[in-house]
Amino acid sequence: MKPLIGVHNLSFAYPCGRCVLHHVHLELYPGQRLGLVGPNGTGKTTLLQLLVGLLVPQSGHIEIMGRVMRGEQDFVRARREIGFLFQNADDQLFCPTVLDDVAFGPLNMGYTPAEARALARSTLARLGLEGFEDRITHKLSGGEKKLVSLATILSMSPRILLLDEPTTGLDESTRERIIQVLNDLDVAMIVVSHEKEFLARTTTQVRLLSGQQEDMEPCVLSG
Numbered sequence: 001m002k003p004l005i006g007v008h009n010l011s012f013a014y015p016c017g018r019c020v021l022h023h024v025h026l027e028l029y030p031g032q033r034l035g036l037v038g039p040n041g042t043g044k045t046t047l048l049q050l051l052v053g054l055l056v057p058q059s060g061h062i063e064i065m066g067r068v069m070r071g072e073q074d075f076v077r078a079r080r081e082i083g084f085l086f087q088n089a090d091d092q093l094f095c096p097t098v099l100d101d102v103a104f105g106p107l108n109m110g111y112t113p114a115e116a117r118a119l120a121r122s123t124l125a126r127l128g129l130e131g132f133e134d135r136i137t138h139k140l141s142g143g144e145k146k147l148v149s150l151a152t153i154l155s156m157s158p159r160i161l162l163l164d165e166p167t168t169g170l171d172e173s174t175r176e177r178i179i180q181v182l183n184d185l186d187v188a189m190i191v192v193s194h195e196k197e198f199l200a201r202t203t204t205q206v207r208l209l210s211g212q213q214e215d216m217e218p219c220v221l222s223g
């Protein structure tokens with residue numbers, strides 16, 4: 001089976017900064033649910049941003065659905081299949097209302113405005129957000145923004161999910177709802193999280209990013 005995502009010998013440093021990722025190797029196969037853990041600052045967010053082309057590696061390469069990513073044009077195509085949840089919801093939400101934000105992706109994919117709004121409403125309902133349609137996005141609470149952010153990517157039915165700390169700031173019942181929604185999906189995903197219980201319930205394998213030379217060996221969640 002071919003991987004949906006292949007990361008080969010990837011290294012990255014921010015300008016004027018130390019090297020954050022060192023020769024990283026990683027593969028994500030169809031149906032696979034990978035948790036990504038590691039201490040603060042080891043480059044988990046950086047790796048996800050590289051996978052969607054928001055950053056450019058100094059060396060190594062990324063393959064998505066069998067295609068080597070050589071530039072922005074390749075990533076534009078790849079991003080149609082990838083739902084990327086930013087760590088900070090304010091980076092994700094930019095429309096005046098919740099419905100506009102959640103309908104934005106489907107509209108961009110070519111759905112009619114009516115279809116896009118219908119998809120947005122049903123996605124909001126799956127996340128327990130009925131009644132949020134006309135709320136002003138920037139006035140939502142942190143947890144509400146997180147849920148709406150997740151809705152903005154689920155409304156596009158991506159084949160791959162890249163989730164950067166999806167449960168930060170969520171109460172227990174909202175976290176349970178997210179676990180249910182994620183477990184009902186038939187997609188491959190990489191989930192960055194510091195919450196071991198959440199990862200144990202939503203992913204099938206966990207990899208450790210340690211900040212050293214990386215071949216991302218599987219690790220066992222303890223504690």
Ligand SMILES: Nc1ncnc2c1ncn2[C@@H]1O[C@H](COP(=O)(O)OP(=O)(O)OP(=O)(O)O)[C@@H](O)[C@H]1O
Nearest residue numbers: 014015017020038039040041042043044045046047
């Ligand atoms: N735009 C930037 N410019 C320079 N350095 C950056 C930038 N963004 C992140 N860094 C640095 O790169 C390193 C990796 O950051 P990153 O956010 O990828 O880590 P992380 O593993 O996701 O951390 P956390 O678990 O705290 O979210 C950190 O030392 C961070 O300070």
